Amino acid sequence: MLEIFAVYLAVGAVAGVLAGLFGIGGGLVIVPMLVVCFTWQGVDGAIMMQLALGTSMASIMFTAVSSFMAHHRRGAVAWDVVRRICLGILAGTYAGTFVAAVLPTRVLKVVFVVFLVFVCWQMLSGKRPKPTRQMPGLAGTSLAGVVIGAVSSLVGIGGGTLSVPFMVWHNIPLHRAIGTSAAIGFPIAVAGTLGYVVHGWGVPALPEWCLGFVSLPALLGIVLASVCTAPLGVRLAHALPVDRLKKIFAVLLLMVGLRMLWGVVA
Template structure:
């Protein structure tokens, strides 16, 4: 019961951040889950894999709750989702399907490097410029494919990359947040399938794990996140997010450093 309570608390925090900033929450959860799984003495060689898979699965529910709230507030550009989403899905499925063959240390290093880069971009993010516009569909597809590969690698819905990109291209902040959350849903679905597939025949995983997705952890996280994601979405449309964005970037720095300290 204690572990479920900790999963619930982590989910509640991530759910609010998901609604507020459009993130799926997988990146934030991975170091937390890795620490909790290590404390429970789960498969030592696959702790990061389990954290990545479970974090990715949680995004399906967290982002869905966030998207519903943002859609009601008019904050989702569905035409952009249709142009970028399929390419992100393909990239995510490719990288997650191969995750079991990537050493745990390499995953930890890649996770930390990408999170550092994403946090820096969020930290220095500038206000939307009316002079910038989104590129054409071919360029958006190529960008979506690359982002999808990164998403699968670090168990993320991609908002830590898509939101700064949309802001750079002049998309309004609230629209970028809502659209980033919407892009994260199909990516998370396919990424979860990839982690289930890659961990299906791995020996020594904990009970109630489906591939690299740990069922009890997922249940606790989802229970907490679906309650708080709508609250975060409403706050994003009512409050200035500049300070909170910087706080979140600092949090990412801390989490990435913790991952490096633990596994390198």
């Protein structure tokens, strides 16, 4: 058990850096690593992915706060965007947990991989928005929030892999988009965690110390480390050049996608 908890701490440390660096909540790393940990523990394969997704969502509540507060102190959070998108985020995320709760683990893994490959291609394509493009109004931003929230709950992330490109495409500077995405990650995590707790409540195959589809030992280890390392990621985000940051982000997504794809076909 101590060895597994040490792995949870390591996952949390990496997730915290990524949360601050990319505004993604760290779920891109947390989910596949939790799948590995749960496999070691002998968790039932039928619920393994749901447990990883729910635990990832719960951990993002803590990493998002640590990350967006650090970005806020640097003036890098567009709170007007957060207010407009929040309602759609909450609705889409909670609705997505209904779908994730009934999908087979293998299907959820395929959804995760396809999503990562798509985002990686988007970041590496080099497409730039028209200089006159601006963020949509309340209705358009709320609709985008529904989509971002629903996808985030299906793949257990804080939404940054969608919200950052969405904001950059509407001419919000990358560093400000990352900070705003970190703030958006908190309502995503709250709604997603609630959904996974509700839909996993009373499932007989769950291991000990679970609250629905949330593993409390994994959550504790990830949170203890991630809240300490998120400010480091923020400092890196504001120190690295924008183009280099985009390339690092895209390569990270591709590596995680390939790792998950191997898990599906193996």
